[in-house]
Amino acid sequence: MNIQKTRHLTYLTMLSALAIILNIAESVYIGQIFYMVRLGLANIIALMAIRLLGKRDMLIVNCMRVIIGNLLRGMIFGSTFWISCGGVVLSSIVLILLDRTDSSLMFTSVLSAVAHSVGQVIVVMMFYAQPMVVAILPYLLLGSIPTGILTGFIAERVLKHIRPLKITKFD
Template sequence: MKTNSTKRFVYITLLSAMAITINILESTLIPPLPFGIRFGLANIIALITIEILGVKEMIIVNIMRVVIGNLLRGLIFGTTFWIAFGGVALSSIVLILCKKMNSSLLFTSTLSSIGHTVGQVFVVMFIYQQASMIAIVPYLLIAAIPTGILTGIVAKEALKRVKV
């Protein structure tokens, strides 16, 4: 997308605000499924951002989502922050790789969901020194696939309606 810097800044700000809002609403209003599984609805905004603005902007939106979202909940730099950061970091790397390979949005979203899950588990294993956490990864991956498909479908539909 070719835009001037002010318009680009406004888009990044609005997308960040949407991602933060979705993240906070999901974490406070929707109870997690077993094993702490969530839908990852804020990833919809990451998918939209990388498609319409690019990699750098997606990274900014994802970092803003984690930092400001945890700051607003009073969890900044606590365990929850680092777990969220680990998930978003690996998810962002997956998004970048899929973008470079021109993967479909559904495939990208599903791999991103898996990456988010794996990133969070590795941070939990590191923080709590519990290698046995690897045992729940298959259950989390089983959940990551349909949630990744769901967020991919929503992002795809949203992108059809975005006027840039």
């Protein structure tokens, strides 16, 4: 049981670290690929976390990535942080809801990316009192679909090479 616990904790910390690294690396080296649209590479780790460890651990990985990622970039509690929070909360809800169904990973990834954009726009509209940002939403959603397919594809490929944990008690 202790070995299983250790393996679980190792998976969780490794995935959290990967999510933080991808989050920072993407913002530093890739940034916006085209006018506000980002690849969302850290979403690969969220997809892997929900499949390997379950919902609770996926939420931990997502929280870590937003809090520590923004902390390391010196943007904690700034506008970027709160907008990221909005996106992550909504995309996590979608991931949890779709985990209950028999949806494919690619579809889950696309809807999660779409939800992320919607969450970000909602935060800007409600908390930053900028309702005109809704004009960007169709464009952001169109950008979310190819990026969601890409992250879903990568997550699917990576998961094929990872041995799943046998215990699910922590979920």
